[in-house]
Amino acid sequence: MARRTQWLRLLSVFLLAAGAILLVPGAVRAAGAYTVTSTADTGGNCNTTPTNCTLRQAINSANVDGVASTITFQFTTSGNVIIAPDQPLPSISSPNTTITGLLSNVTFQPRVRIDGGGDLSVGFRISSSSNRIEKLIFTGFRGASPVPGGAAIYITGTNATANTVVGNYIGNIPFTTYSPDFANNFGVVIDGRAENNTIGGVNDTDRNVISGNNFDGIQITNSDGNTIFNNFIGIAADLNTLTIAPLGNGVNGVQVSDGALNVIGGIKPNIVSGNDVGILITGSAAVSNTIGFNYIGSTDTGIADTVDFSNSADGVRVSLGARGTELIGTAQQPLIIAGNGGHGVRVTGDETADTTISGALIGVQIDGTSPLSNTLDGIRIENNAERTTIGPGNTISSNGGYGVSVGITSNSFTAVRDVTIADNTIGLTASYTGSLQNAAGGISIEAPDFAVIENILIGGSEADGNVIGGNGGPGIVISGTNTFSTTIAGNLIGVAQNTAGKFLAPAGNNGPGVLVQSGVISTTIGGNLGANTIVANNGPGVQIRGSETATATVALNFIGLALDGANEVDLGNEGPAVSLDTIFNSSVLTNTIAFNTTGISLTEVLTATVAGNAVRTNSDAGLLVTGGRYLSLANNVLDENGGNGVVLTNVVTATLNGGDVLNNGGDGVLIDGASRQITVSNNLLRANGGYGVRVDLDGQRIEIIDNRMAANALGGIELVGTTVGSGDAANPNRDIDPPVIDLSSPLRPRLNQNGDLVGYVITSTNLLESAISPVSACVTCTVQIFAPDAELPAPDGQGFTKIGGDVSVDAEGRFSANIPRPFPPQLLFTATDGFGNTSEFAVFSITTGLRITPLDPVPAVGSAFPTQSISYTFTVENSGSLDLTDLQFTVDEDYPATLDSWERVLQPATEVNANSLSLPAAFSTTVTVTLTLPPSPNDDVLVGKQDVTRVLIGSQIFSDVVASALMTTTVLPKTVISVSPLTASGSGRPGTTVTHEHVVTNLGNITATVMLTFTTTPADLWETTISTTTLEIGPGDAREFVVDVSVPQGAQDKNPDGSPVSAVTIVEIDVLGAPDQNKVVTDTTFVTLVQRAVLFGGENREAGAGQVVRILHTAENTSNGTATFKINASSDQGSTITFESATDGVQLVNGDTFTISNRNNPPNERNTFDFFVVVTIAPDAELDSLDTIVVFLTETNGNSIGGATVRSRITITSGTTRLYLPVVRNGRGDV
Secondary structure: OOEOHHHHHHHHHHHHOOOOOOOOOOOOOOOOEEEEEEOOOOOOOOOOOOOOEEHHHHHHHHHHOOOOEEEEEOOOOOOOEEEOOOOOOOOEOOOOEEEEOOEOOOOOOEOEEEEOOOOOOEEEEEOOOOOEEEOOEEEOOOOOOOOOOOEEEEEEOOOOEOOEEEOOEEOOOOOOOOOHHHOOOEEEEEEOOOEOOEEOOOOHHHOOEEOOOOOOOEEEEOOOOOEEOOOEEOEEEEOOOOEEEEOOOOOEEEEEEOOOOOEEOOOOOEEEOOOOEEEEEEOOOOEOOEEOOEEEOOOOOOOOOOOOOOOOOOOEEEEOOOEOOEEEOOOOOOEEEOOOOOOOEEEEOOOOEOOEEEOEEEOEOOOOOOEOOOOOOOEEEEOOOEEEEEOOOOEEOOOOOEEEEEEOOOOOOOEEEEEEEOOOEEOEOOOOOOEOOOOOEEEEEEOOOOOEEEEEEEEOOHHHOOEEOOOOOOOEEEEOOOEEEEEEEOOEEOEEOOOOOOOOEEOOOOOOOEEEEOOOEEEEEEOOOOOOEEOOOOOOOEEEEOOOOEEEEEEOOEEOEEEEOOEEEEOOOOOOOEEEEOOEEEEEEOOEEEOOOOOEEEEEEEEEEEEOOEEEOOOOOOEEEEEEEEEEEEOOEEEOOOOOOEEEEOOEEEEEEOOEEEOOOOOOEEEEOOOEEEEEEOOEEEOOOOEEEEEOOOOEEEEEEOOEEEOOOOEEEEEOOOOOOOOOOOOHHHHOOOOOOOOOOOOOOEEEOOOEEEEEOOOOOOOOHHHOOOOOOOOOOEEEEEEOOOOOOOOOOOOOEEOOOOEEOOOOOEEEEEOOOOOOOEEEEEEEOOOOOEOOOEEEEOOOOEEEEEEEOOOOEEEEOOOOEEEEEEEEEEOOOEEEEEEEEEEOOOOOOOOOOOEEEEEOOOEOOEOOEEEOOOOEEEEEEEEEOOOOOOHHHOOOOEEEEEEEEEEOOOOOOEEEEEEEEEEOOOOOEEEEOOEEEEEEOOOOEEEEEEEEEEOOOOOEEEEEEEEEEOOOOOEEEEOOOEEEEOOOOEEEEEEEEEOOOOOOOEOOOOOEOEEEEEEEEEEOOOHHHOEEEEEEEEEOOOOOEEEEOOOEEEEEOOOEEEEEEEEEEOOOOOEEEEEEEEEOOOOEEEEEEOOOOOOOEOOOEEEEOOOOEOOOEOOEEEEEEEEEOOOOOEOOOEEEEEEEEEOOOOOEEEEEEEEEEEEEEEOEOOOOOOOOOOOOOOO
16 A cells, blocks of 8 residues: 555654643633534534533534634543534534634544434535634535435535635544444535635645545535645545555545536645546536546555555546536646546536546556556547547556547437547657557547547647557547548657657557548548658558548658658558558548558558558558559659559559659569559659569550659569460450561561651451450550660660650551650550550660671672773661661772772762662662772872772761771773774865864873774765874873865765765774774764855836835755755835745745755755745835845855845835925024
């Protein structure tokens, strides 16, 4: 037992005062002072002998004396004195009466006992104000009637104010073995609007011991403003052991019923233990009562004992409409509610509202470290209670049930609403350093099917959060189909303080950190109000389950880790950080999750959003989804988890987008089972231990688009069991094939160096999914094109950077795109059909390479002589995968062994930026280099000289794409004859000589001897001579020879058939020793046409002005062939002259030109031409004047023809008359 040191101190005082056992009668007292010296029950008053009264007399006297009165006791006997009234004592109806009992000289405890004998219903009735009852013992008041029905002290009525009850033993006797006869029904009763009364005082001697009563120790009914403090209520002293022991009141230690502003506890605590209920606040008029510095259920020192001091039921019960009740403790004045047989605190009943519990130690001893369990929950809120606030500053630990529970016990109740649980320590010591588990768990919110619990706030901002750890069950449990609108925010769940005072020590709850189940609606865990830290629990961090559970949000929490500054401390939960099972409409948003088994687990959920979470370093999968529909998994970071980053099994209709899935031990994303309609888009999938995305079993319509994949150990996309070809529709994504990449296929991709890409997918003409043929075809197809991660040391066949937009595919399976330069080392293609099936990556490696090899001759070695051309043919092969369209075929002008004067012609000829050579990948073509040696004299063609020519073929864009070949050519000794011209022609008039000049040049590199011979055809009439018949020509030298041909006299220019008349001279040039250089010179000599003509027809005529005169003329061709003449004419008078043909079959061209033969062989030929000269006399021609008309022939070029001119004269017979006027001069000589 807890030893009471005050008893020892009192005993010491007793020993010092030994001998003063008998009291000596005092002097006569002043008015208002009364001394009780008799135990009799005589009535009347003691005004005549105030020092010798019975208690009844003293009270009567005090009631009427009109002054402040004192009633004391004086007995000469030792030991307890018993006053046993026969009937109820008079009410203390006059104010300011003090009744003070005797103290034992041995125990210094009261020894005057007022005993009701079991029949009286009241000991002292106080109906006035400012009275003081002290140092008395009250026993045996158990009379059931009248009111109050057996109370030791009864303070009643509106006048009963400011009364004080101190230092009394009520229901027990000091240091006396308890007997039921001692019991009162009630210890102290205050009712009838009695206000501001005080039970207890500041000194130890003021303490009332109110214990052993049958019902309530203290009962306040319909009274306000009363104070109860520093009392023992339910415990008593043991004389034999000088200790205290439980001696409970039969019902409540303290009951406040329909009273307001009453205070239980003060600067010193009440010890309220051993009762049924420690303190009961009840009734709709019980408003704003306060329970402060009290020890409820413990010893007087606030600690445990080997003896059970518990209140057998609840420590504190607030019920039946009580409002504004405040339970408040501080570090200096703690409120201890511990060791009780029911709940520590129970708030219950219709309209019970606005209860606040703060600063209390509930379930622990005064040190905040040692357990002193309440048998059930630390705090219980139930049965229509409303607006209850738990916190701040409570330590609620070591209870037999939950630390805090909210629920409803029967269907006679409908709701619990508006509960706030904030800034409490639940399951740990008050210093947060050790576990003191609540056996069932930390907090339980549970609504039955027949009632509602709603608007529950557990925590709040970071400052308002609870510390919930070390409990024997889950940290928080929210249950029931009628639980609505629960918020859990700002709490530390599963963690304690370490020796450095930081919340970094594991203190896990035995189960989930937070468990939401069985149909709960609208739960928020975390969020903008405040992040929870949920760590080290023996189960999931957060578990939400139940087919009817809906609208749950888990947001902005730290789960599995605690922050030490910028460092993350591993405090993983033994299960998933967040587990959602068979629930509807849930959200997991922006949590930081690390060090758990699984990061986030969803099982058979319907309509869930998992977004913005950082999920890393969990031992298994980052995000595990088994079953479920309508899921949005967006913008999550899944990094360094031990298993797969994301697992989706048997999921239907989900999007996984915008996330970073990195460095996980397995696949980045695994989709298996019978999953359908899943879109994996816009994710970064990098450096995972398996594939970026793997689809297994019967996963169909898995759309994998717009992702960035790199450095995944096994590859980018894996459709397990699929093959390229006809396929099997039972395989993932219908075994869809990617675009054709087989370089041997005509459908292979074609990419040229300008970035123009053409590719193909295998498609189907039947667009029904069930009838696609082949089943691996892509219908209504879209192609995406990617490049690998440029930062990797080598390309990895995984699409990282998307190139351009989505590419549509035509009905033939063809698609095209433009790939910007610089090209990546690989292009990665995926095909996605109209049903949402995406293929694996097809890898098209972009390589560039050219090979040039001799084709003819092999090797490329030859010889040639001056002026000779030699050709070398090569095969050029595009050995890369890139179609080249800008190849330039050039000579390396800087190659040192190249002879500059040699001519080099490349075929095909190319120019920079024009006429480039195109060569598709895997194709070859031939190119030719033709070398032409220069003529002598030139040092580059000396006998034995050697040329090495280097040719290059390469891309203008890709400087490293180039191939080269060498050709070696040796100069041979050779005579090379050139004759200029080889063919000549000339013409001459008959009887003249035509000269043909020729130059013979030795272009070779050795001396040439040349022999000349000739013949002329026809030989008759044409005379031919040659200037020499032998030439000796050195290398590079030239010699001339001349051929003269005479044109015969009278030669016509054309033959009768119209062909030119000519002579052909053949000069044969024979090169001695080099017959291949022999030449034949052909000189053709033509007869020149010499135009001649005779013109006839001049006449003399008369005509008047404006009249027309027609004069016939005849022209005769006297040329040596058919000739064309032009008629010309002039008039002295300015007459108009035209010409008209008078010869059938001959027309004038342009009105003045005609052609006739020199032969007269009508009708085909004639050598004359008749024509009229038509003269229209000028209208202003003068009368009697003469108009001379001159007509002459010229060549068409205007050259005159001698002898072809005639004149006609026309006399003007009518016309204008010239007038002559005299000239008159004046005297000055002016006209």
